[in-house]
Amino acid sequence: MFEVYGEPFASRFLLGTAQYPSPQILADAVRASGAEILTVSLRRETAGSGTGGRFWDLIRELNVKVLPNTAGCHSVKEAVTTARMARDLFRTDWIKLEVIGHHDSLQPDVFGLVEAASILSDDGFKVFPYTTDDIVVGERLLEAGCQVLMPWCAPIGSAKGPVNTDALRAYRSHFSGVPLVVDAGLGRPSHAAAVLELGFDAVLLNTAVAKAGHPVAMAKAFAMAIEAGRLACEAQPLEPRDMAVPSTPVLGMAVFE
Amino acid sequence: MKLTINGEPQEVASATLAALLDELAYDHEFLATARNGDLVCAEERGDCVLEAGDRIEILSPMQGG
Numbered sequence: 001m002f003e004v005y006g007e008p009f010a011s012r013f014l015l016g017t018a019q020y021p022s023p024q025i026l027a028d029a030v031r032a033s034g035a036e037i038l039t040v041s042l043r044r045e046t047a048g049s050g051t052g053g054r055f056w057d058l059i060r061e062l063n064v065k066v067l068p069n070t071a072g073c074h075s076v077k078e079a080v081t082t083a084r085m086a087r088d089l090f091r092t093d094w095i096k097l098e099v100i101g102h103h104d105s106l107q108p109d110v111f112g113l114v115e116a117a118s119i120l121s122d123d124g125f126k127v128f129p130y131t132t133d134d135i136v137v138g139e140r141l142l143e144a145g146c147q148v149l150m151p152w153c154a155p156i157g158s159a160k161g162p163v164n165t166d167a168l169r170a171y172r173s174h175f176s177g178v179p180l181v182v183d184a185g186l187g188r189p190s191h192a193a194a195v196l197e198l199g200f201d202a203v204l205l206n207t208a209v210a211k212a213g214h215p216v217a218m219a220k221a222f223a224m225a226i227e228a229g230r231l232a233c234e235a236q237p238l239e240p241r242d243m244a245v246p247s248t249p250v251l252g253m254a255v256f257e
Numbered sequence: 258m259k260l261t262i263n264g265e266p267q268e269v270a271s272a273t274l275a276a277l278l279d280e281l282a283y284d285h286e287f288l289a290t291a292r293n294g295d296l297v298c299a300e301e302r303g304d305c306v307l308e309a310g311d312r313i314e315i316l317s318p319m320q321g322g
Contacts, residue, residue: 016322026320041321042289044263044314052317053287059318069321077294084296085289085316156322206322 002202004148004179005094005126007065011036012196013226014067014181015219016206023058025215030062033219037065039096039204041072042086067128069096074109076116083120095120096128096150096183096204106156106184110137114144121145130183133167135174142178149175150183150204153195157207159187162194172199189218189225196229197237258309274305277313289316 002009015035020026030038040059045052059066068086073079076099083095099116101109108131117127121144129141133151141149151171154160162168163185172180182195183204192203203226212218259268262281271277274297278285290297291314297305307313 016320018320018322020320039321041319042316043319045283045288045317047281047283047315050284050287052319053284055320056287056318071321081291081294081296085291085314088296088298089287089289089316089318 002179004128004181004201009036009065010034011223011226012202012230013223014039014183014202014204015209016204017055017059018206019210020215023055026210027058027062029209029215029219030064032216032223033209034223035064035219037067038062039067039069039206040090041069042082042089065094066090066092067094067096068092070098070116071096072100073098074100076112076119079112079116080119083116083125084123087125093124094126094128096130098130108132108152110134113137114140117141117146118144128181133164133171135171138171138175142175148179148181150181152184153182153191154185154187156184158185159208160185161187161191162198165194165198168195168198168200189221192222193225193229193232196226197232199233202226258307260307260310261312263313263315269307272307273303274307274313275302277307278302278315281315283315287317290314291316 002012011034013033013035014037015033016039068090070079070082073082079099087093097117099109099112101107113129117129120127127146128148128150129146130150131137138149153162179201181202181204182200186192186203186205187208209215209218269277269280271280293312
């Protein structure tokens with residue numbers, strides 16, 4: 001069971017809702033994934049279009065928890081106002097906090113992130129911060145009131161998978177007991193399995209499913225990998241060794257010479 | 258009076274934010290609004306008096322990652 005801000009979830013798969021070929025494929029992918037938490041966003045609405053309403057109807061039919069994001073915000077003020085607008089619209093105090101520091105890399109502005117997390121936590125929000133794998137920043141986010149940390153494993157949408165496994169291992173070890181969600185950079189189910197094996201509690205991804213050739217099948221594949229990774233973590237994997245070690249017992253070998 | 262609505266200059270007649278949404282034919286149920294960079298809650302729109310030059314943001318749910 002994955003627990004965050006006091007709420008238990010059977011699934012460790014948090015799924016984004018953007019970039020799917022169609023609303024129907026989005027809905028089918030969500031069902032195939034078993035995800036109980038979906039990320040959503042806010043954008044300017046054209047008068048009379050009804051676009052936002054149709055999307056929101058589709059999400060509500062899926063009967064899941066929504067996690068609004070502040071994607072695209074580059075300043076503390078933008079992120080804080082967007083979070084407050086999201087709370088007003090989606091009627092949830094959950095917020096996936098993104099304060100982007102660079103247009104190309106989409107790397108978090110960790111200084112703005114900590115500041116915004118503090119403002120929003122004081123305002124009653126339950127903040128899910130998209131951050132780097134920097135442990136000191138993680139500590140500052142906890143001090144700011146966050147009860148979950150969401151480090152990237154590679155740049156958003158890059159599909160590279162964990163590029164610095166040592167850093168993730170150290171992060172997990174340092175933040176023992178804190179719910180940790182790997183957010184951004186996952187490309188394949190094996191990447192998700194790998195971070196779950198390292199002890200991360202859950203993953204959040206979008207592009208890897210939505211832009212796959214068959215999003216519904218990929219959603220299912222990720223769900224299976226996440227479950228396998230978690231089971232492997234609980235089963236305590238063997239640590240790598242530098243030397244060969246025979247798996248078949250040598251005691252009792254016949255001697256023919 | 259001239260406002261900037263979702264980044265575009267627009268001439269409108271409404272005195273309040275709630276009236277503006279009606280004037281522009283928005284569906285209130287699925288919107289979040291801000292005036293000059295600060296949230297205006299759904300229940301406060303009727304009391305939100307507009308002034309010339311105000312920057313209004315009208316947002317709705319959208320796919321997100």
